Amino acid sequence: MSHQPNWDASTTEETIHLSDEALLDERCAFLQLTSEDVERVRALKPIFEAVNRAFVDQFYAHLLQFSATAFFLRDERLVERLKAAQLQYFVSLFDARMDGSRVAERRRIGDRHAAAGIEPAWFLGAFNQYIQLAFQQVRDVPPEARGSFEAGLASLMKHILLDIGLTLDSYYARSTMDLRQALALYTQSNTELREFARMASHDLKTPLATISGFCEEFIDEFGQTVPVEARQLIEAALNRTRHMKGMIDELLSMSEAAAQPSQRQRVKLRTLVDEVLERIRLDFDTEPIQFEIQETMPDLLTHPARLREVLYHLISNAVKFMDKSPGRIWVSAHGEGQQVQLAVGDNGPGISDADQQRIFAPFRRLKQHEHLPGHGLGLYMVRQIVEEQGGRIWCTSRLQEGTAFHIILPQ
Numbered sequence: 001m002s003h004q005p006n007w008d009a010s011t012t013e014e015t016i017h018l019s020d021e022a023l024l025d026e027r028c029a030f031l032q033l034t035s036e037d038v039e040r041v042r043a044l045k046p047i048f049e050a051v052n053r054a055f056v057d058q059f060y061a062h063l064l065q066f067s068a069t070a071f072f073l074r075d076e077r078l079v080e081r082l083k084a085a086q087l088q089y090f091v092s093l094f095d096a097r098m099d100g101s102r103v104a105e106r107r108r109i110g111d112r113h114a115a116a117g118i119e120p121a122w123f124l125g126a127f128n129q130y131i132q133l134a135f136q137q138v139r140d141v142p143p144e145a146r147g148s149f150e151a152g153l154a155s156l157m158k159h160i161l162l163d164i165g166l167t168l169d170s171y172y173a174r175s176t177m178d179l180r181q182a183l184a185l186y187t188q189s190n191t192e193l194r195e196f197a198r199m200a201s202h203d204l205k206t207p208l209a210t211i212s213g214f215c216e217e218f219i220d221e222f223g224q225t226v227p228v229e230a231r232q233l234i235e236a237a238l239n240r241t242r243h244m245k246g247m248i249d250e251l252l253s254m255s256e257a258a259a260q261p262s263q264r265q266r267v268k269l270r271t272l273v274d275e276v277l278e279r280i281r282l283d284f285d286t287e288p289i290q291f292e293i294q295e296t297m298p299d300l301l302t303h304p305a306r307l308r309e310v311l312y313h314l315i316s317n318a319v320k321f322m323d324k325s326p327g328r329i330w331v332s333a334h335g336e337g338q339q340v341q342l343a344v345g346d347n348g349p350g351i352s353d354a355d356q357q358r359i360f361a362p363f364r365r366l367k368q369h370e371h372l373p374g375h376g377l378g379l380y381m382v383r384q385i386v387e388e389q390g391g392r393i394w395c396t397s398r399l400q401e402g403t404a405f406h407i408i409l410p411q
């Protein structure tokens, strides 16, 4: 063994893979597993050959006692096959082969276990049986040979740990692969869903415009001649179509914004908050509200237009739903390591625990807000934007006392 990792020439663009031999060298160096250990383990072969078969029977008796492991051993023929495979494994342990085929075989064990759904904890726990057996053998060794046997056991432990490491590699490789597949599927369906929302919104806009056009025409032409109740009905229909148009516009701008690649810039958070407050003062009556904005705020690398939307939604919601006079709305931000923690709080009506779980879902409007304008997409969009920027949002609230939205963004 050279203990010098040599790099496989067949490297991909993203990762550099060690060849199986180089990996083995690296692991052996770390375990301090030397050629002496190999010789000592080979010397133990005759002793263990005599007990391996009985051990395998005892091993399966142990696995069958626990429902978590017995579950995988319901088929007797499978158990017989496994016993043979395991016997072969334990015999091969004492051959102490130190080449790429050992790595491949151990990986295969991990791969088979992972595919069958046997968790690493059971695999590791099961090895304990063999370790106990190994130590029991000391009793049968004459005192004068005990020293070298114990040295052999220490070497055997290194071999077992080497195998466990190699087997776990493939367990994790499989779970990483499963995660990657799930992520790819999630990304794909997310993109498809956004595209669907974009197309559906587009298609809905035209008939909706026609309906409201008919309603307007009806009111213009016949508004004065039909009974008041009839005009009121048409006006109500017109109002509903306008509301629906607002919803569709929001959906459209959301899916279109998501389709554009986000360009990050260094942004002065305090300037962004001031801009948003200016817009809010134009849109709402903010007379009875005191704004407390933290004097200095950290800079941030982000997409300014989208973060502006987030702040606008959170602050304007606080203004819209304010039920105290004077109302108080505060905005604070702190840099912590590589992150910025931003908070928008108010002393408004608060949100119940149950509602806190639901407010970020699309089209969820709180009962008490139904009389106020809105389509139930604002907070959903806020969460989408924050997550798209690699951040996280949550809220804390107490009924009657107020709400705070907390956002963590990478700096």
Ligand code: HEM
Residues within 6 Å of the ligand: 063, 069, 070, 072, 073, 082, 085, 086, 089, 108, 109, 112, 113, 116, 118, 122, 123, 124, 126, 127, 130
């Ligand atoms: C000392 C720990 C263990 C060792 C050394 C070991 C060894 C092996 C080996 C050599 C194979 C054959 C792999 C191949 O097809 O090449 C195998 C497969 C299998 N092992 Fe284990 N095993 C261990 C623990 C366990 C435990 C705790 C269970 C739980 C029930 C288990 C259940 C299985 C099953 C169900 C398969 C067959 C998977 C398949 O191919 O369908 N093993 N194991």
